[in-house]
Amino acid sequence: MTACTSRCTFAATLVALTCAGCIRTHWDEPRIVAVTPEPDAVEVPVDAVVEVRFDERIRASTLDAGNFYVWDVDGDVEVPGVRSYEIETRAARFVSDELYLPGRRYRVVVDDDVRSECCGVRLRNGLIWEFTTAPAAPATVDPGR
Numbered sequence: 001m002t003a004c005t006s007r008c009t010f011a012a013t014l015v016a017l018t019c020a021g022c023i024r025t026h027w028d029e030p031r032i033v034a035v036t037p038e039p040d041a042v043e044v045p046v047d048a049v050v051e052v053r054f055d056e057r058i059r060a061s062t063l064d065a066g067n068f069y070v071w072d073v074d075g076d077v078e079v080p081g082v083r084s085y086e087i088e089t090r091a092a093r094f095v096s097d098e099l100y101l102p103g104r105r106y107r108v109v110v111d112d113d114v115r116s117e118c119c120g121v122r123l124r125n126g127l128i129w130e131f132t133t134a135p136a137a138p139a140t141v142d143p144g145r
Contacts, residue, residue: 029124030116031055035108039129046101046133050094050108057117060085063092067113070094073105073130087117102136 034053037044050070063085070079081096092110100106112126 029121030058030114031124032110032127035127035129037131039131041131043134044100044131046099048100048131048133052092052108052110052127054090054092054123057087057090058085058092059115059117059120060087062113062115067111068092068094069109070096071107071109072101073107075101075104079106100133102133105130105132 031054032052033055034051036051037048052068063083065078065083068083070081071077072079079096079100080098081094084093084095085091086093094108107128107130110123110127112123114123114126115121
């Protein structure tokens with residue numbers, strides 16, 4: 001084995017980084033594993049909670065309005081709401097301050113600046129998807145009036 005080969009082999013074994021008690025490798029970026037509502041879902045309830053699940057723990061501080069938000073596509077405005085993160089389930093949630101408007105398209109954005117709890121590794125890929133809320137129920141008329 002040459003000196004170069006020995007150095008390269010040694011360097012390859014040092015790819016893992018230890019920080020805050022965890023071991024990471026350069027390909028261990030956090031990933032999104034599930035979302036609710038589903039991409040392109042229709043007839044979503046106007047009180048739906050948006051949820052994003054990750055394959056590992058995420059730094060809650062990186063799930064802010066710039067990195068995790070809902071956009072009213074038809075109204076061309078960001079939806080105000082509350083973001084939360086549950087460590088045990090690795091789920092981020094967005095609850096709109098008000099009911100979504102019926103029959104509207106909404107876009108959910110999770111930016112790749114969201115970072116892992118361990119070492120602050122960026123999300124492998126951000127994700128953008130849309131859903132459409134259920135249309136308004138037709139008004140009913142009492143035929144006896």
